[in-house]
Amino acid sequence: MKCRAFARHFFCLDMYTFSLSEYGDKSQKPSPVNQMTAAFSKDFRQGVDINLGVGYVNDETIPHSQLAECFQYVLAHTETYKNALNYGSADGSANIRNAIRNYYLRNAIGGVSPSLLDKKTICVGANGATSLLDSFAEILPKGIVITAEPNYYIYTETLQRKGFEVCTIPEDESGMRSDLLRKTLEQIDLEKLSFFYIVTVNNPSSVILSNSRRKEIVALATEVSRKINRKIPVIFDKAYEDIIFDTTIEKPLSGMMFDEDGLVVELGTLSKIIAPALRIGYAIADDSELMRALIQKTSDIGFSAPLINEEMAARFIDCHIDQHALKVRAGYRAKAEALQQLIQTHLGKYLERYSGGQAGFYFYLTFKQIETHPNSLFFAYLSRKTGNPAIDGNPMNPRLIYVPGCFCVSQNGPMKSEGQRQLRISYGFEDIPELERAILLMRDAAEYVSAQ
Ligand SMILES: Cc1ncc(COP(=O)(O)O)c(C=O)c1O
The missing domain is CATH 3.40.640.10 (Type I PLP-dependent aspartate aminotransferase-like (Major domain))
Structure with a gap:
């Protein structure tokens, strides 16, 4: 018996695994968005890199x-x-x-x-x-x-x-x-x-x-x-x-x-x-x-x-909630107005349209031509993975992460191709100077892509 168990262990090592339910099996791998954010967070540099991908709320509004x-x-x-x-x-x-x-x-x-x-x-x-x-x-x-x-x-x-x-x-x-x-x-x-x-x-x-x-x-x-x-x-x-x-x-x-x-x-x-x-x-x-x-x-x-x-x-x-809600809304309104202005000024000419700025804390941008998916040049520029040492090489060059639209549209639905040119940015967590830095980085990326 012992011998058979040993043989099984020795010869079939690659099959010696846990059995999972279908859901368990599919859950072994982090979702595509989690994979992307985990890769970014692993070497995230506080004060240098910017994460506009997470849905964190505005810390200032937490009572x-x-x-x-x-x-x-x-x-x-x-x-x-x-x-x-x-x-x-x-x-x-x-x-x-x-x-x-x-x-x-x-x-x-x-x-x-x-x-x-x-x-x-x-x-x-x-x-x-x-x-x-x-x-x-x-x-x-x-x-x-x-x-x-x-x-x-x-x-x-x-x-x-x-x-x-x-x-x-x-x-x-x-x-x-x-x-x-x-x-x-x-x-x-x-x-x-x-x-x-x-x-x-x-x-x-x-x-x-x-x-x-x-x-x-x-x-x-x-x-x-x-x-x-x-x-x-x-x-x-x-x-x-x-x-x-x-x-x-x-x-x-x-x-x-x-x-x-x-x-x-x-x-x-x-x-x-x-x-x-x-x-x-x-x-x-x-x-x-x-x-x-x-x-x-x-x-x-x-x-x-x-x-x-x-x-x-x-x-x-x-x-407290009735008074508090007024402050929370005023906080998001101020950020939304500032960010909307920045988007129009610096990214306006690259955009087909955008939504947001009335509620919540996301803007959703649709570019005219620039692709935003994880294999795009725009994404590569912002994650410093272009292969061009002038872009990637300087360790002080900030990186920026957002949620690519391709994760938010069905892969067999009518918006599949539009999703390749879309992205979500969150303005919940970061303050206005950081948001400005982020939009300027996106403008640089858009200029770089357009020049290619
Ligand atoms: C649409 C939507 N539903 C639900 C939730 C989750 O809310 P909760 O923090 O209560 O789990 C979120 C969080 O971002 C959300 O965006």
């Missing part, structure tokens, strides 16, 4: 001292915040769920009324909105997921690894095009439909979904659900909706306002408006089999977010 006060308050008031350092529940503490409800009603968020909200269940995820998105991919049947193009590449990549088929619908300046959505729904096998995933301030493009599009999307989802006699969930991910800072645009209405059949799940997060490290994301929807499964799935992962974070956040929402 450090108010959160410290909330922490102290929660621990000192055990009559309201019981056992805050103990295990939490599967759906979130009563305090945080009440705080979110009152935040909605005080600020008339989404235009929802108290009676509408009273009919809904609020459930807090284990680890931000990301964990809720992951849970949906576990509890919903494998099949087609409909989303906008360009798409939230982090989640669509996860979905594909989990065996879903992602079907993308191009957007215009009002968000996902409902005429193209209707056409697609006429063409696909509706029995294979799993869910709609709609990002209301799109990542990467920062395009804000208009109210009429929200209504049309819910109407189409209702039409197909009734046709196949199966409710197809419509997940509205409103991660960036709290940071719409352009006050001239219409106030967004919740998808729940148009929802006759209880298909809509509204997904929110405190990451962008308070702090990502709280890891609090929440879902609001009718109490249905879908929400019951979501809550059990959250319990399976290790309960909703750490109870102390939920209680601190509840206190913060009750006392």
